[in-house]
Amino acid sequence: MAKDVTKAPGESMVADHANPVSPRETAERSAGRARVRASSGNFLKAVSAVLWKDVQAEVRSRELFSAMLVFSLLIILIFNFALELDIKTRQSVTSGVLWATFAFAGTLGLNRSMAIEKDRGCIDGLLLAPVDRSAIFFGKVLSNLVFMLIVEAVVLPVYSVLYNINLFQPGLLMVILLGSIGYVAVGTLLAAMAVQTRMRDILLPILLFPVAIPVLLAAVKASSGILAGVPYEEIQFPINLLIAYDLIFVAVAFMTFENIVEE
Amino acid sequence: MPARPTLLKILDGLAILMLAVATYFALVKAPTELVMGQVQRVFYFHIGTAWTALLGFLFASVLSVIYLITKNLKWDLYQVAAIEVSLVFFLITIMLGSIWAYPAWNTWWTWDPRLTTAAITELVYIAYFMLRQGIDDPDRRARFGAVYALLGGISAPITFFAIRLYRTIHPVVIAGTNPKAEGGFSMTPSMLTAMFVALIAFTVIFIDLYWNRIRLGNLQDKVEQLKLKVMV
Numbered sequence: 001m002a003k004d005v006t007k008a009p010g011e012s013m014v015a016d017h018a019n020p021v022s023p024r025e026t027a028e029r030s031a032g033r034a035r036v037r038a039s040s041g042n043f044l045k046a047v048s049a050v051l052w053k054d055v056q057a058e059v060r061s062r063e064l065f066s067a068m069l070v071f072s073l074l075i076i077l078i079f080n081f082a083l084e085l086d087i088k089t090r091q092s093v094t095s096g097v098l099w100a101t102f103a104f105a106g107t108l109g110l111n112r113s114m115a116i117e118k119d120r121g122c123i124d125g126l127l128l129a130p131v132d133r134s135a136i137f138f139g140k141v142l143s144n145l146v147f148m149l150i151v152e153a154v155v156l157p158v159y160s161v162l163y164n165i166n167l168f169q170p171g172l173l174m175v176i177l178l179g180s181i182g183y184v185a186v187g188t189l190l191a192a193m194a195v196q197t198r199m200r201d202i203l204l205p206i207l208l209f210p211v212a213i214p215v216l217l218a219a220v221k222a223s224s225g226i227l228a229g230v231p232y233e234e235i236q237f238p239i240n241l242l243i244a245y246d247l248i249f250v251a252v253a254f255m256t257f258e259n260i261v262e263e
Numbered sequence: 264m265p266a267r268p269t270l271l272k273i274l275d276g277l278a279i280l281m282l283a284v285a286t287y288f289a290l291v292k293a294p295t296e297l298v299m300g301q302v303q304r305v306f307y308f309h310i311g312t313a314w315t316a317l318l319g320f321l322f323a324s325v326l327s328v329i330y331l332i333t334k335n336l337k338w339d340l341y342q343v344a345a346i347e348v349s350l351v352f353f354l355i356t357i358m359l360g361s362i363w364a365y366p367a368w369n370t371w372w373t374w375d376p377r378l379t380t381a382a383i384t385e386l387v388y389i390a391y392f393m394l395r396q397g398i399d400d401p402d403r404r405a406r407f408g409a410v411y412a413l414l415g416g417i418s419a420p421i422t423f424f425a426i427r428l429y430r431t432i433h434p435v436v437i438a439g440t441n442p443k444a445e446g447g448f449s450m451t452p453s454m455l456t457a458m459f460v461a462l463i464a465f466t467v468i469f470i471d472l473y474w475n476r477i478r479l480g481n482l483q484d485k486v487e488q489l490k491l492k493v494m495v
Binding site for chain 1 (some may be wrong): 331383386387390393394397398399403406407409410411413414415417418421422424425426
């Protein structure tokens with residue numbers, strides 16, 4: 001454990017930043033925050049700034065991407081032996097294998113993306129910025145989504161080649177996008193929680209999986225329907241469910257994020 | 264230590280009495296079901312605990328919203344107490360269901376929507392307690408707990424709908440017809456009475472345990488404060 005994240009009650013995040021802030025400055029900052037909140041152009045700017053920061057850090061280090069990617073490939077390899085993926089089994093379990101892979105690789109990325117913020121004290125700097133907290137949340141969600149989609153973009157062709165199955169169908173790609181949005185939105189919120197606890201490395205999957213079950217179920221059902229080539233009416237329900245889940249959980253996570261980072 | 268309030272003492276007695284009455288109704292008063300026989304009698308307690316546990320979880324979600332708005336730690340205690348009692352009640356529901364399912368369905372467990380949702384709900388609230396255990400600061404613990412309980416409370420019904428994608432064999436005894444259900448039955452009036460007695464009994468027991476748990480929480484807080492005083 002790199003750093004004890006727990007603090008005495010009342011001690012603020014600002015205090016351990018080795019840079020005490022006077023009440024006047026705080027007032028100015030909150031006034032600034034109110035100003036920024038007023039204009040949506042600045043909100044988008046703040047979101048893209050957080051996203052850009054994460055992408056740039058990742059381009060320079062390539063830690064997260066390589067870890068997630070190698071991990072996903074290993075999971076596919078394990079499934080290969082665990083399930084004896086011959087042609088007949090493959091048809092019925094492909095969507096399950098894919099989503100299990102995405103879910104596991106996703107937790108890895110989510111955990112890491114929040115842990116680096118916490119370890120290096122970046123999150124304190126982010127929270128001090130005179131922008132709406134939800135802009136930080138959406139920035140983090142977007143960057144996590146980008147990493148997850150990139151990993152998925154590599155896993156899909158690899159899986160297609162290894163198991164000789166065409167996964168590049170527009171419907172499937174849409175389902176993967178919808179599923180990833182819901183998963184990442186809840187995951188970002190819960191990862192922000194998990195890193196602030198004592199058992200942070202192991203807590204995220206325990207918190208995330210039971211809450212994310214609906215999105216995984218619906219995504220698996222919709223994906224396997226698309227791969228089996230059933231008519232759209234039959235997979236309409238899981239797809240609607242995915243959209244509903246995305247809307248509900250993005251909204252809830254957006255509303256509660258303030259409570260997670262506030263000190 | 265302040266004495267138990269008189270009303271709580273009465274409620275304690277009433278809870279024990281109601282448990283005895285409900286047991287009598289379920290085991291003696293209600294007729295034996297024709298097809299399933301004696302094992303059907305677990306149904307009364309199964310319904311009683313399920314009903315109160317689900318209401319308890321729902322109640323806890325409402326409390327978490329109230330806590331997030333007011334930020335008063337009192338609501339956090341009410342919420343933990345509700346989830347703790349509901350978690351135990353729901354575990355009893357699942358175990359009773361399993362006992363019934365073995366003779367009725369010839370298996371202890373099946374991946375039916377209700378059973379799966381029940382298992383996942385149970386896991387959500389176990390995760391809730393693991394989350395709380397990892398946080399020392401009471402305010403942060405309360406905030407995180409409230410947010411997670413809210414997420415869990417919202418996802419449980421969605422999970423239920425999501426698993427509807429797969430087939431179900433769970434009987435819907437009250438106002439429901441499922442042609443594929445196995446082990447369903449229609450209730451005679453005396454069975455209905457036994458069921459309602461069990462419902463009332465477990466509601467009383469729930470309230471009694473809930474109240475005791477809140478009292479325990481308040482005493483815990485007092486002990487913490489006394490400890491701090493001694494240390495200073």
